[in-house]
Amino acid sequence: xxxxxxxxxxxxxxxxxxxxKLALPAKIVAELAPPVRLHSFPHTSALLAGVIVRRGRILPxxxxxxxxxxxxxxxxxxxxxxxREFDNAAExxxxxxxxxxxxxxxxxxARPGDAAPYICGEIVAxxxxxxxxxxxxxxxxxxxxxxxxxTEARV
Amino acid sequence: MKIAAxxxxxxxxxxxxxxxxxxxxxxxxxxxxxxxVQEIRSTDSIAGAASEFESADVPKVRHTIERVHRQYYxxxxxxxxxxxxTRPTLVLILRQLRVAVLVDRIERMTELPAVYDLPLAxxxxxxxxxxxxxxxxxxxxxxVDPRGFLTPEDFRRLEGVPTVVANAHEWEGAASx
Numbered sequence: 001x002x003x004x005x006x007x008x009x010x011x012x013x014x015x016x017x018x019x020x021k022l023a024l025p026a027k028i029v030a031e032l033a034p035p036v037r038l039h040s041f042p043h044t045s046a047l048l049a050g051v052i053v054r055r056g057r058i059l060p061x062x063x064x065x066x067x068x069x070x071x072x073x074x075x076x077x078x079x080x081x082x083x084r085e086f087d088n089a090a091e092x093x094x095x096x097x098x099x100x101x102x103x104x105x106x107x108x109x110a111r112p113g114d115a116a117p118y119i120c121g122e123i124v125a126x127x128x129x130x131x132x133x134x135x136x137x138x139x140x141x142x143x144x145x146x147x148x149x150x151t152e153a154r155v
Numbered sequence: 156m157k158i159a160a161x162x163x164x165x166x167x168x169x170x171x172x173x174x175x176x177x178x179x180x181x182x183x184x185x186x187x188x189x190x191x192v193q194e195i196r197s198t199d200s201i202a203g204a205a206s207e208f209e210s211a212d213v214p215k216v217r218h219t220i221e222r223v224h225r226q227y228y229x230x231x232x233x234x235x236x237x238x239x240x241t242r243p244t245l246v247l248i249l250r251q252l253r254v255a256v257l258v259d260r261i262e263r264m265t266e267l268p269a270v271y272d273l274p275l276a277x278x279x280x281x282x283x284x285x286x287x288x289x290x291x292x293x294x295x296x297x298x299v300d301p302r303g304f305l306t307p308e309d310f311r312r313l314e315g316v317p318t319v320v321a322n323a324h325e326w327e328g329a330a331s332x
Contacts, residue, residue, distance in 0.1 A: 039295035041183060041288075042236040044279030051274065051288070051295055056165030058288055058295060060276035086275045093276055143278075 012123055014102040014130060015080060017095070018069035022133045023104070023123050028083045030092055032101050035077035046142040052079060052094055061094045064135075067118075067142050082135060095135075108132055117141060163290050164271055172266040175289075177296065178247070178258045181238035184296045185258075186267060186289055191301040193250040194222075195261065198243060205229070212312040213305070220255055222248060227255040228313055230304045236284065254304050265291060270298050 011026035033054050038061060040050035049063040049072075059081065066072045079094035080101065106123040112131075115122075118138035119131040174189040205218045208228070215234035220227050227248060233240040235256075243257035270287040283303040289296050305313070 037293070041185075041295070041297045042238055042284070043277055043281040044237070045277050045281065048276060053162055053164050053290065053295065056162065058164050058271050058274060058290075060274040062276070084276065089275060091275045093274075 010108060011103060011105050012108075012125075012130075012132065013080070014104055014125055015097050016100060017097065017133070018065040018071060020068060021125075021128070021130050023125070023130045024080070024082060024133050024135065026103060028135070030081040030083065032097070032099070033079040033081050033094065036079070047139055049096075054079070054081065054092075054094070057092065059092050059094045061096065062135075062139065064095045064138065067138055084136065084139075164269075172268050173270070174264065175267045175298070176247070176264055177262040177291065178245075179260055179262055180232040180236060180243075180258050181241045182259075183236070183238060184262065184294060185232075185236075186265075186291070186296050186298045187247070187301065188267075188286075188298070189264065191250055192247050194248040196246050196248065198246055198257065201246060208313075210313055213309050216305070216309075216313060220246070220248075222255075225253060227253050228305060228310075229255045229257060231257045232304075233257075235304060249301050249304075252301055252305070253310075254301070256304060267291070267298065273297075 012023040013026050013029045014021060014023050033052070036052045036054060038050045038052055047062045047064065047067055049061045051058050051060055053059075061079065063072055078097050078099040080097045081092050081094050083090050084093050104123070104125045106125065108121040108123050111119055111121050115131055118134050118141060120134035120137065121132040122129050123132060124130075175186045176189050176192055177184060177186050179185070201220055204220045204222070206220070208217055208219050210216055215230050216228045217231065218229040220229055229246065231240070231243070233243075241259055243259055245258050245260060247256045247258055249255065267289045270289050272287050273282060273285055281297070283306070284299060285297040285303070286300045287298050289298050
């Protein structure tokens with residue numbers, strides 16, 4: 001019975017992205033990283049703002065705020081480091097956040113019918129319902145029509 | 156708020172350091188293996204050897220130059236990397252490829268301590284542009300793949316295009332095109 005409860009109640013990280021409160025499954029979140037330098041160079045991949053160096057690794061940075069609201073969230077200098085799965089490998093990626101993150105436990109409910117395509121479900125945090133972000137879906141939605149990006153790390 | 160101290164990435168496996176040329180294109184830093192470059196010339200010094208070239212299929216090539224009886228296609232790196240077009244002052248003539256690359260300037264010659272794989276998240280043309288990333292003086296810099304400037308398909312398209320001799324004035328104005 002205890003095992004069943006644990007299976008149904010998962011941990012989520014609550015965060016503010018583009019003015020929206022969203023949740024990410026804690027199982028894909030590695031850490032909240034402190035401000036570090038964002039390095040940018042030309043590329044054509046959607047949503048990628050550049051890379052940071054964290055714990056000896058070069059991590060790609062997704063400007064998720066831009067995808068959600070059209071406004072860049074790069075001014076937020078903390079980074080939530082989360083895992084992305086690729087066909088044959090996993091890779092840590094960073095998302096700029098304002099630093100206010102909260103760990104909550106809850107049971108993910110069904111996705112509301114009117115939710116955005118990148119919302120995969122809903123949890124109740126306190127008195128409010130919070131959408132659970134499907135990072136993969138959000139990235140896939142924006143994976144076409146990208147243009148070259150190079151905004152930082154200039155000479 | 157302070158920026159956290161920058162740490163160098165740790166290579167997954169030790170590799171010998173590699174001599175490289177760090178150059179700029181439209182204010183962006185890039186590195187290229189030194190042994191991939193045969194010669195570095197100023198655009199002025201080879202203006203007389205340049206021929207104008209028109210290819211709608213490969214717009215980043217606007218000139219060819221003749222070196223040691225070989226025709227080199229001149230790639231404008233600004234166009235290649237989709238950066239704001241600036242006025243290049245140097246041409247990197249590549250080794251083993253009939254490619255010359257217009258760049259803004261050489262920053263320095265250096266040893267690359269390591270070349271890291273490009274993260275999988277980068278899935279676009281950059282996977283052809285770069286061999287990987289390097290970390291130099293607190294900068295993460297892409298290490299270009301010389302083969303990425305012109306693909307075999309680009310060469311096939313270019314081979315079918317006639318050239319006309321350009322005068323020096325046109326060559327010197329290549330940057331603004």
